[in-house]
Amino acid sequence: MTALEFSYALNQMSSSLKPFALKLTKDMEDANDLLQETMLKAYTNREKFADGTNLKAWLYTIMKNTFITNYQRIARRNTFIDTTDNLHYINSTDNIIQNKAYSDFAMEDMNHAIDELDEPYKVPFMMHFRGFKYHEIADRLRIPIGTVKNRIHIARKELKDKLKVYAPQSA
Structure with missing residues (x-):
């Protein structure tokens, strides 16, 4: 060729x-x-x-x-390479130390945001969060599976909007 x-x-x-x-x-x-x-x-x-x-x-x-x-x-x-006696390899980007306060604030904000969801969205969302499958949620709540998926989607979208302060910042 x-x-x-x-x-x-x-x-x-x-x-x-x-x-x-x-x-x-x-x-x-x-x-x-x-x-x-x-x-x-x-x-x-x-x-x-x-x-x-x-x-x-x-x-x-x-x-x-x-x-x-x-x-x-x-x-x-x-x-x-750390030249001390132990000779450990240290990744220089892992030097950030966070305490539990930040995660406590985040968890508190998440729980508050979930509590503010309207009941028709909160119940299917929490059931899905706890591990229920879509069809199980639909059976227990006696609503169509499409409605379950839609309500969970709306709940996620609302939570994402309310918690955007915790979204990773792009450089």
Whole structure:
């Protein structure tokens, strides 16, 4: 396969690789970077690709290995060695210590938000929270299963709105 044919085949495969890159990285910019790095590695190593084999599988393998290598590099960068007698490996990002007060406030706010739910939403939500299946809730409350799902959905949405102060902040 000529370089031009190989380049064309890579271009055709890029759209099917992007969802896999996004699944691995869980971030659009990182996925684009991973896709670009995969395509560059594939093109520079095109002589290693054997004609008649599965190009898509070859590219997926390159992408997966590139992701793993990058992840390991980041993990090594965030780890340092403690030179004390014990010689422990310490992950530098785990130095945050939280006391129980924050979780107590959060739990209190959650219980208050649940108590404020209207009864038709609170009862199915709490039953589901305690482990009941949708059909069990529908049988016990004598309402259709679709109504149960809808009420639980509405309860979750209201709780999410009331407790958005606890949502993780994106950087």
